[in-house]
Amino acid sequence: MCEANAYLLKNNSETLIMEAVDKVEPEGDGIKLISIFGDQKFIKGKILSLSLVDHKIFLAEIKS
Amino acid sequence: MCEANAYLLKNNSETLIMEAVDKVEPEGDGIKLISIFGDQKFIKGKILSLSLVDHKIFLAEIKS
Numbered sequence: 162m163c164e165a166n167a168y169l170l171k172n173n174s175e176t177l178i179m180e181a182v183d184k185v186e187p188e189g190d191g192i193k194l195i196s197i198f199g200d201q202k203f204i205k206g207k208i209l210s211l212s213l214v215d216h217k218i219f220l221a222e223i224k225s
Numbered sequence: 226m227c228e229a230n231a232y233l234l235k236n237n238s239e240t241l242i243m244e245a246v247d248k249v250e251p252e253g254d255g256i257k258l259i260s261i262f263g264d265q266k267f268i269k270g271k272i273l274s275l276s277l278v279d280h281k282i283f284l285a286e287i288k289s
Contacts, residue, residue: 163227163277185275197278208272211249213227214261 164197165216170209175219178204182218185211192220228261229280234273239283242268246282249275256284 167182168175179202184195191205209219231246232239243266248259255269273283 163229163280165227165277183276183278185272185277187272187274208249208251210251211275212247213229213249213277214247216227 162197163213163216165211165213165218167194167204167218167220169204169206170219170221178202178220185218190223194218226261227277227280229275229277229282231258231268231282231284233268233270234283234285242266242284249282254287258282 164181164183166177167179169178179194181196182194183197186193191203194202204220206220206222209221211218228245228247230241231243233242243258245260246258247261250257255267258266268284270284270286273285275282
């Protein structure tokens, strides 16, 4: 399986926010993550980068 | 390996723009794609969605 882990980058540290992410969908001012188990999480932020071979998704919060 | 194929969605049709994509990096008004072979492509557009289990990345052009 080719799911990935999603990390939030903040102050130079990575926080794991969701494992086994299947779908990544930008929506409005954030990103919707859906895991292979169907769990959903909405992060107010943006995609910094994805590294599929490393199974990593990096997001950053948008300060409002 | 967990690379994906990148498609451009336009007028309800999908066009394959890059195979074996490893890295996806939003940059300025577009998206930089880097394949597992090191090839790079810059698409002026945005990420519509990613489906990692299906190995698919969907992008849309930004009209300017």
